[in-house]
Amino acid sequence: MLKIEGYTKRYGEKVAVNNLNLHIAPGEIYGFIGHNGAGKTTTLKACSGLLQFTEGTITVNGKSIQKEPLACKKEMAYIPDNPDLYDFLTGYDYLNFVADVYGVSKEDRDKRIDEYGELLGITEALALPISEYSHGMKQKVAIISALVHAPKLILMDEPFVGLDPLASHQLKQLMKKHCEEGGAIFFSTHVLEVAEKLCHKVAIIKGGNLIASGTMEEVKGDSSLENVFLELEEKTE
Amino acid sequence: MSLLLKIRFKSLFAGIKKSIGAKSAGMLALFGVLMGFSALIIMALLFGIWFVFGMYLESDYPWLYFAMAGIFAFALGIFGTVFTTQSQMYEAKDNELLLAMPLKPSQIIGSRVLMLYLLTFLFSAIIMLPAAAVYCILRGPSVTFVLIFLLVMGMISMVTQTVTCLLGWVLHFLLAKFKYKALLASLFMAVVMILYFVGIGNLENLTVVLTQNGGKIANAVQSFAWPFYAMGQACMGDILQFVLFTVFSFGVFGLVMWVLTKTFIKAMLVGGKAKSATKQKRDRKIRTPEASLCRKESKRFFSSTTYLVNTGLGLFMMLALIVAGVIFKDKIMNALQSQDMLEGLESFIPAVIVGIMGFITFMTPISAPSVSLEGNHLWILRSMPISGAKVLRGKLRFHCIATVPMAFVGTLALCLVYGCPILDTLLAAVCSALLNVLCGVLGLVFNMCFPRMDWPTEAAPCKQSGAVVCIMFAMMFVSFLVFGGGLVGTGMMGPDMSAVVLGIMAAALALITYLFYLLLVKWGGKKFETL
Numbered sequence: 001m002l003k004i005e006g007y008t009k010r011y012g013e014k015v016a017v018n019n020l021n022l023h024i025a026p027g028e029i030y031g032f033i034g035h036n037g038a039g040k041t042t043t044l045k046a047c048s049g050l051l052q053f054t055e056g057t058i059t060v061n062g063k064s065i066q067k068e069p070l071a072c073k074k075e076m077a078y079i080p081d082n083p084d085l086y087d088f089l090t091g092y093d094y095l096n097f098v099a100d101v102y103g104v105s106k107e108d109r110d111k112r113i114d115e116y117g118e119l120l121g122i123t124e125a126l127a128l129p130i131s132e133y134s135h136g137m138k139q140k141v142a143i144i145s146a147l148v149h150a151p152k153l154i155l156m157d158e159p160f161v162g163l164d165p166l167a168s169h170q171l172k173q174l175m176k177k178h179c180e181e182g183g184a185i186f187f188s189t190h191v192l193e194v195a196e197k198l199c200h201k202v203a204i205i206k207g208g209n210l211i212a213s214g215t216m217e218e219v220k221g222d223s224s225l226e227n228v229f230l231e232l233e234e235k236t237e
Numbered sequence: 238m239s240l241l242l243k244i245r246f247k248s249l250f251a252g253i254k255k256s257i258g259a260k261s262a263g264m265l266a267l268f269g270v271l272m273g274f275s276a277l278i279i280m281a282l283l284f285g286i287w288f289v290f291g292m293y294l295e296s297d298y299p300w301l302y303f304a305m306a307g308i309f310a311f312a313l314g315i316f317g318t319v320f321t322t323q324s325q326m327y328e329a330k331d332n333e334l335l336l337a338m339p340l341k342p343s344q345i346i347g348s349r350v351l352m353l354y355l356l357t358f359l360f361s362a363i364i365m366l367p368a369a370a371v372y373c374i375l376r377g378p379s380v381t382f383v384l385i386f387l388l389v390m391g392m393i394s395m396v397t398q399t400v401t402c403l404l405g406w407v408l409h410f411l412l413a414k415f416k417y418k419a420l421l422a423s424l425f426m427a428v429v430m431i432l433y434f435v436g437i438g439n440l441e442n443l444t445v446v447l448t449q450n451g452g453k454i455a456n457a458v459q460s461f462a463w464p465f466y467a468m469g470q471a472c473m474g475d476i477l478q479f480v481l482f483t484v485f486s487f488g489v490f491g492l493v494m495w496v497l498t499k500t501f502i503k504a505m506l507v508g509g510k511a512k513s514a515t516k517q518k519r520d521r522k523i524r525t526p527e528a529s530l531c532r533k534e535s536k537r538f539f540s541s542t543t544y545l546v547n548t549g550l551g552l553f554m555m556l557a558l559i560v561a562g563v564i565f566k567d568k569i570m571n572a573l574q575s576q577d578m579l580e581g582l583e584s585f586i587p588a589v590i591v592g593i594m595g596f597i598t599f600m601t602p603i604s605a606p607s608v609s610l611e612g613n614h615l616w617i618l619r620s621m622p623i624s625g626a627k628v629l630r631g632k633l634r635f636h637c638i639a640t641v642p643m644a645f646v647g648t649l650a651l652c653l654v655y656g657c658p659i660l661d662t663l664l665a666a667v668c669s670a671l672l673n674v675l676c677g678v679l680g681l682v683f684n685m686c687f688p689r690m691d692w693p694t695e696a697a698p699c700k701q702s703g704a705v706v707c708i709m710f711a712m713m714f715v716s717f718l719v720f721g722g723g724l725v726g727t728g729m730m731g732p733d734m735s736a737v738v739l740g741i742m743a744a745a746l747a748l749i750t751y752l753f754y755l756l757l758v759k760w761g762g763k764k765f766e767t768l
Contacts, residue, residue: 048620049619049620050616050619050620052767069766070622070623070624071622073620073621073622074622077620078616078620080616084612084613084614084616085614085617086533086536086537086614086617088536088537088540088541089533089536092519092520093520093536096520096521096522096524096529097529097532097533098621100523100524100525100526100528100529101526101529101530101621101622101623102621102622103526105523106521106523110521126519127518127519
């Protein structure tokens with residue numbers, strides 16, 4: 001579904017991500033872990049087509065994000081760590097805007113907006129302007145907007161930040177369901193317990209370099225993900 | 238406080254650099270020279286006006302000369318900065334962040350007011366320095382005069398800034414209570430602009446009235462506008478009035494700052510989430526991506542006071558012009574014919590109307606800040622399967638929907654009312670419509686040249702960006718060409734050929750618009766995808 005091969009991103013002299021190789025297959029929830037500034041957001045932005053890069057290739061279902069960005073974007077959705085939505089629109093207006101751009105039919109969009117709205121407990125607020133929303137409410141609308149066009153691949157940057165416990169639980173269920181239906185999720189998180197319970201595979205990045213990756217069992221063995229992460233951090237100091 | 242000021246200055250220079258796309262100190266210096274040159278031209282024009290008012294210096298009330306300078310500077314300062322003050326003080330993105338820090342509201346307000354004061358001081362200097370120069374020529378310069386004048390100029394700027402802050406404060410609380418605050422603010426600005434243009438149009442008569450009625454004006458100022466009397470007297474060397482004016486300036490400034498400081502947190506809450514929002518009806522209509530983009534643009538335009546006031550004023554002006562043109566038709570025709578301005582006047586009217594309608598486009602640069610306004614929201618469009626060209630077309634579509642119908646119908650109505658032939662009328666309406674399309678296309682091209690995505694308030698891209706400044710000058714220039722071309726062409730080819738001249742103008746405008754449109758969707762679209 002998502003293939004990252006030799007991806008390198010430089011900002012002038014500084015190497016933000018160095019020769020990253022990852023493969024996220026259909027049905028997988030892939031966690032991306034690392035300290036602040038490790039290169040997680042840079043990688044996710046490059047995968048979603050938000051960031052230009054010159055070294056390496058990123059493909060979505062065999063299509064290059066550099067050569068066919070629009071075709072790739074049709075098949076995926078991106079949720080940033082701080083979803084700045086159009087605060088002059090209502091939640092419904094925003095979701096309709098997204099659905100219009102993706103060409104979602106009336107029946108599908110109504111069904112999905114109602115279903116996910118109820119699930120995340122935000123239906124009532126969708127008729128209000130986004131300027132009235134809290135961070136968590138914006139996050140919920142961003143999640144619905146990502147699901148409204150039924151993408152195959154979802155990229156999420158810290159998706160649990162700002163969500164209440166119930167919404168957080170519902171999001172985990174949604175993520176599992178999405179992957180059971182053949183979709184894939186690549187997401188970054190600092191909450192290692194969540195990653196440990198939710199992810200099929202995990203990648204740990206430090207200073208732009210991949211220091212561990214594989215199935216959850218391969219990476220953590222008998223230890224906890226937190227212990228492994230801390231050990232790896234120390235080893236690579 | 239000093240740290241806040243440092244940040245403000247850094248942000249100001251970074252903003253200027255970004256808005257003009259300057260990558261080097263040389264470019265920045267060139268921009269400074271150009272702005273300085275523009276200011277010098279305005280000052281040179283004012284120099285002439287102050288020579289006329291110099292007659293006050295020979296009258297029984299010589300102080301009125303400087304009082305007039307103060308009144309003009311005060312009026313321009315208020316008009317030029319009231320909305321900027323309101324948005325920079327109460328709508329700045331970093332207000333909440335700063336309030337969360339161990340900073341006093343007075344420090345936050347102080348740093349903002351000082352920056353605004355510099356802008357007001359600049360306005361005052363443009364108006365008052367030529368007055369001082371004329372005074373020195375007529376009366377001879379002296380060190381005492383220069384010193385007192387500079388202090389007085391600083392203080393009148395302070396009084397202006399004080400009143401502007403107070404108005405911005407009142408405006409903020411008032412607007413928070415209205416649902417359609419953007420429209421209300423635009424309407425207010427349109428009325429002010431109409432009065433301004435009426436004033437400019439009657440400047441000659443106004444100057445005569447002001448110079449012939451000096452005595453009455455002097456009495457009125459002394460009775461009802463004492464601060465200007467005091468500042469006038471202070472400039473003439475009256476130390477007592479200088480002291481009184483100083484006490485007054487610092488007194489009102491201190492009082493207003495105290496009120497603003499005490500109410501700053503409350504003002505933040507009024508403008509923020511404290512107000513109750515009304516639920517809106519769920520929109521279930523399916524649209525094409527471009528139509529949906531266009532709708533999004535319209536929602537942004539009508540919900541933002543800053544955006545609407547700074548780029549939509551021309552719409553109100555256009556409407557006012559059309560109504561005034563119809564109502565005062567006989568007066569305008571009589572005035573033109575009595576002065577025997579042009580032979581075969583009727584055949585020139587369509588070109589004149591097109592020129593005027595085109596000139597108004599400089600007040601409708603709706604598309605010019607629209608890319609910059611994406612700001613932090615840019616990720617939404619960039620992560621969607623929609624090309625940059627399509628996004629720009631959506632923005633252009635809204636610009637055209639907002640401006641073209643009114644320009645087209647308005648020109649048709651005016652031409653018909655003024656008895657122009659049908660063919661001329663239609664061609665003139667097409668020219669007006671094309672001028673507005675060109676304004677939309679060029680605005681977007683300029684915005685792609687000077688995108689400014691990390692703005693602190695919407696005022697930065699809407700008012701202080703390179704794109705907006707460029708489109709305003711460009712449309713003034715194009716309108717002047719169309720106006721001049723229409724008159725000269727009709728004059729040279731003869732009144733019977735006015736339709737041919739208008740046809741050529743329409744074809745030329747269509748060609749230019751199309752070429753820039755191609756540039757926009759090809760180069761601009763690609764550039765948008767890499768912003």
